[in-house]
Amino acid sequence: MNEVIQGLKLMPIDYYIAFCSILFVIGVIGVLIKRNALVIFMSVELMLNSINLLIAAFSVYWNSASGQILVIFVMVVAAAEVAVGLSILVVTYQNTQSIDMNLLKRLKE
Amino acid sequence: MNTFIALASLGVITMFLGVLNLKKWLLPFIVAGLAVTIAVILPSWNNPGNTFLDMFYIDNFFVLFSALMVVSTLVVFLMAAQYYKGEKRSLEGIYSIIIFSLFGGIMMVSAGNMIMFFTGLEIMSISLYLLAGSHKTSYESNEAAMKYFLMGAFASAFLLFGIALLYGATGSLYFTDISSKIAAFHGQVPSLLKAGILLVAIGMAFKVAAAPFHFWAPDVYHGSPTLITAYMITVIKVAGFAAFLRLTMLCFGSDTSLWVNSVAAISAISIVLGNFSALTQSKSKRMLAYSSVAHSGYILIALVSIQTITPTIIAYYSAAYVAANLAAFIVIIMVKQTTGSSDFESFNGIAKTNPVVAACGAIAMLSLTGIPPLAGFMGKYFVFSSAIQQGYLWLVLIAIVGSAVSIFYYFRPVINMYMKDAAYETLKTSKLSIGILVMLTILTVILGLIPGLIINL
Numbered sequence: 287m288n289e290v291i292q293g294l295k296l297m298p299i300d301y302y303i304a305f306c307s308i309l310f311v312i313g314v315i316g317v318l319i320k321r322n323a324l325v326i327f328m329s330v331e332l333m334l335n336s337i338n339l340l341i342a343a344f345s346v347y348w349n350s351a352s353g354q355i356l357v358i359f360v361m362v363v364a365a366a367e368v369a370v371g372l373s374i375l376v377v378t379y380q381n382t383q384s385i386d387m388n389l390l391k392r393l394k395e
Numbered sequence: 396m397n398t399f400i401a402l403a404s405l406g407v408i409t410m411f412l413g414v415l416n417l418k419k420w421l422l423p424f425i426v427a428g429l430a431v432t433i434a435v436i437l438p439s440w441n442n443p444g445n446t447f448l449d450m451f452y453i454d455n456f457f458v459l460f461s462a463l464m465v466v467s468t469l470v471v472f473l474m475a476a477q478y479y480k481g482e483k484r485s486l487e488g489i490y491s492i493i494i495f496s497l498f499g500g501i502m503m504v505s506a507g508n509m510i511m512f513f514t515g516l517e518i519m520s521i522s523l524y525l526l527a528g529s530h531k532t533s534y535e536s537n538e539a540a541m542k543y544f545l546m547g548a549f550a551s552a553f554l555l556f557g558i559a560l561l562y563g564a565t566g567s568l569y570f571t572d573i574s575s576k577i578a579a580f581h582g583q584v585p586s587l588l589k590a591g592i593l594l595v596a597i598g599m600a601f602k603v604a605a606a607p608f609h610f611w612a613p614d615v616y617h618g619s620p621t622l623i624t625a626y627m628i629t630v631i632k633v634a635g636f637a638a639f640l641r642l643t644m645l646c647f648g649s650d651t652s653l654w655v656n657s658v659a660a661i662s663a664i665s666i667v668l669g670n671f672s673a674l675t676q677s678k679s680k681r682m683l684a685y686s687s688v689a690h691s692g693y694i695l696i697a698l699v700s701i702q703t704i705t706p707t708i709i710a711y712y713s714a715a716y717v718a719a720n721l722a723a724f725i726v727i728i729m730v731k732q733t734t735g736s737s738d739f740e741s742f743n744g745i746a747k748t749n750p751v752v753a754a755c756g757a758i759a760m761l762s763l764t765g766i767p768p769l770a771g772f773m774g775k776y777f778v779f780s781s782a783i784q785q786g787y788l789w790l791v792l793i794a795i796v797g798s799a800v801s802i803f804y805y806f807r808p809v810i811n812m813y814m815k816d817a818a819y820e821t822l823k824t825s826k827l828s829i830g831i832l833v834m835l836t837i838l839t840v841i842l843g844l845i846p847g848l849i850i851n852l
Contacts, residue, residue, distance in 0.1 A: 299563070303563070303587075310552075310556060313552070314549075317545070317549055323541065323545070326545055327548075330545075330548045330549060330552060333549075333552035333556070334552055334555065337552065337555045337556050337559050340556075340559045340560075340563070341559045341562060343563075344559065344562050344563040344566075347563070348562075348566035350566060350567070352510070352567070352568050353562055353568070355510060356509070356510050356513070356558075356562070356568060359510055359513065359514055360513070360555065363513070363514065363517040363521075363551075366517070366521055367517070367521055367544075367548055367551075370521050370524050370525055370544065371524070371544050371545075371548070373525075374524060374525075374528050374537070374540045374541055374544050375541070377528060377531050377537055377540075378537040378538070378540075378541050381532070381534050381537050382534065382537070387541075387545075390538045390541055390542065392534060392535070392538060393535060393538050393539065393542075393613075393614040393617055393618050
């Protein structure tokens with residue numbers, strides 16, 4: 287285990303931060319420009335997973351296990367979120383026959 | 396800790412009551428269970444004790460806000476009796492999810508660690524996504540749930556990214572550790588930490604619907620079932636602000652210069668945008684949604700003056716806000732069940748058909764506007780005066796102008812109630828809902844006359 291940690295520490299923490307930030311920004315862009323609800327879900331998942339990676343990297347950097355616990359909590363939360371989100375999606379599809387976000391505009395009127 | 400056990404078991408047992416076909420006992424059982432929860436919370440007053448390796452703070456702050464949240468949930472459940480009258484489908488699912496989201500809110504308010512804070516926030520939010528869509532066949536409810544889910548998950552990701560950066564900058568997830576690390580930087584703060592605080596603040600602003608992160612609020616509050624809107628606009632808002640306050644006091648309080656200007660800006664934008672957008676609304680739920688955005692701005696003023704403000708002032712403001720909003724929503728539920736719509740025109744002539752309801756609704760609106768001697772006025776007075784002590788006169792001036800503007804839209808339903816004629820004989824009411832309405836109104840007046848009841852706690 288120690289060898290793994292030493293290996294992970296060979297790469298400066300800045301690289302991890304930059305890589306995870308790029309992944310996160312890709313997720314943000316996906317949420318903002320995509321109109322299909324399923325793709326937006328996937329983009330949110332990408333955001334959460336990039337954060338998980340970042341927390342794991344910091345956890346190694348600080349030699350602290352609490353970050354890894356947070357990663358597991360985030361995974362559980364993401365799974366719950368997807369379960370709820372897909373059920374909302376299915377109910378919406380039953381009523382509107384579509385999952386296009388552009389059609390969800392009736393409340394504005 | 397006992398609070399969590401009581402609430403979690405209440406939620407689980409509520410679900411099983413439905414399975415056992417004991418529908419008649421559902422509401423009485425929940426009311427009794429919430430009363431027990433309050434009884435479990437109150438002994439912790441002046442008797443602090445942290446649990447789970449200091450990850451939860453059970454102190455006066457916790458007692459104040461969780462008691463307020465549980466009591467407001469109790470009122471929401473009493474409203475449910477009328478709202479779901481004659482409903483064919485089983486309701487135990489909705490009721491237990493409301494209890495679970497209350498659980499998440501209380502977890503968030505008492506958290507002393509980022510993991511518990513985030514978990515509580517998500518338990519609360521995920522339950523709310525379901526509740527917003529709980530009217531499955533209604534298109535509006537679907538749309539509200541979908542928007543709330545996507546925006547909420549997006550905001551949670553920002554908040555979590557902020558937590559990750561804070562963890563990276565300080566190496567700890569405990570609020571107190573982060574706070575002492577921030578103090579140890581002596582102003583030479585790494586950009587990682589600044590970005591982290593900013594992202595956490597943005598995430599929380601999303602959750603409490605503060606402008607410019609409020610765009611989901613009007614649609615979600617309007618599309619959700621009215622009872623759930625009442626729950627979201629009161630209990631969830633209080634939970635969000637209590638958690639934000641806890642975060643700023645324990646975690647970021649050691650160096651206020653890092654975030655205070657951003658929060659002041661968010662507050663000013665919320666007040667301006669919330670009040671001016673509310674002016675043009677013709678539907679009461681949308682109007683109250685924008686009004687809640689404006690109220691987010693007023694409470695954020697309290698966060699700006701964090702050094703002089705005490706939690707009791709924010710608890711007082713929240714209590715006044717909750718009482719007035721719940722009263723307004725009881726009136727809206729009555730109107731909507733009678734006329735099928737919640738537009739301002741539907742309020743016409745309530746003063747002639749149901750004078751008590753009209754009087755209570757008018758007092759609720761006056762309290763939200765901030766007319767003395769009601770509780771809403773005293774709440775604003777305390778918050779504004781502590782901000783002036785901190786030198787935020789410009790912010791208070793904006794807030795006062797905003798309050799003046801708010802008179803126009805809060806008075807529109809009142810004018811309709813008193814000046815126009817009704818299209819129906821009488822509102823569909825029940826003794827219980829009239830009783831709660833009168834109680835809430837009396838509470839608004841008493842709190843306004845004797846603010847010391849909460850302030851001096």
